[in-house]
Amino acid sequence: MLVLAALLATTGTAAADERIVGGERASIEASPWVVYLVDDRGTQFCGGTIVAPQKVLTAAHCAEGRSLREVQVVAGREDKQDRQAGVVATVTDIWIHKRYVSADQGEDVAVLTLRRALPYTPLPLAELTDQALYEPGSQLRAYGWGRTSENGKTSRYLMGATVPVLADDFCVQTYPHFKKADMFCAGYEGGKIDTCQGDSGGPVVVDGKLVGVTSWGEGCARRNKPGVYVRISRYAKDLHPVVDATPPGVVEP
Numbered sequence: 001m002l003v004l005a006a007l008l009a010t011t012g013t014a015a016a017d018e019r020i021v022g023g024e025r026a027s028i029e030a031s032p033w034v035v036y037l038v039d040d041r042g043t044q045f046c047g048g049t050i051v052a053p054q055k056v057l058t059a060a061h062c063a064e065g066r067s068l069r070e071v072q073v074v075a076g077r078e079d080k081q082d083r084q085a086g087v088v089a090t091v092t093d094i095w096i097h098k099r100y101v102s103a104d105q106g107e108d109v110a111v112l113t114l115r116r117a118l119p120y121t122p123l124p125l126a127e128l129t130d131q132a133l134y135e136p137g138s139q140l141r142a143y144g145w146g147r148t149s150e151n152g153k154t155s156r157y158l159m160g161a162t163v164p165v166l167a168d169d170f171c172v173q174t175y176p177h178f179k180k181a182d183m184f185c186a187g188y189e190g191g192k193i194d195t196c197q198g199d200s201g202g203p204v205v206v207d208g209k210l211v212g213v214t215s216w217g218e219g220c221a222r223r224n225k226p227g228v229y230v231r232i233s234r235y236a237k238d239l240h241p242v243v244d245a246t247p248p249g250v251v252e253p
Contacts, residue, residue, distance in 0.1 A: 021148055026078075026158045027078065031160070033121060033122055036080070037073060037112075039066075039070055047146070047198075048201050051122050055243050056073050057201075057243070063112065064096060066094070068090075068092065073088070074089075075118050076118075078158045080156050090116075091113065093112070095112075097109050097238060107235075126233040128236060130209060134211065141162055142203070142212075145199070146195065162193075163188070164187075170185070174224055184212065184231050185217075185227060186226060190223055191223040195217070196221070201213060202214045
């Protein structure tokens, strides 16, 4: 099962861990741009997307308050227990959107610059011209290694789930502080399929483009409580200068 929705804290702000519920195993070979983040103890806590050879896009709430030594990127590894697979990359810089306050207030985007270029194909960002990808009913694909039930364990394997975009009006009724310009919600009114704790920062994809980042929500796969995602097209102008900048001292894979 796959869950990709963030939990709201008792204060009403978003918690920093999300996951996938109601999905199935996904192939890293078919999705080479999906990565996960680990802390200084090697524990996976969020997801991310390779958007340039030395750049990983994630959620701001995954990066906020963390030093460089507290974050590493694991790429090319489908099974978290397979330590021989993939690459573990050191982070040399963390960019967080300057207007970020909390996930449920928007601007929940961050970019990690890596010490070395990764040998995996990056995923293009959705642009302002891609608004058709966010039409209600559009079928999106979400990925992550997060929890597979609201109070369950995180997944050992990469999971994926297909969820439809929901109408903005429904999202506002569900979450009164939902910001149409900055966010979108996706899932089913009846619940059952969603992102969850540990999926935060991970990719939401359609037509070969990164359209969303797992951000927040209430619980996982609850009825009338869909996951809320960063509307990447809204932030393309802010992200491109960071993503497209060439880091000094590029190290080839």
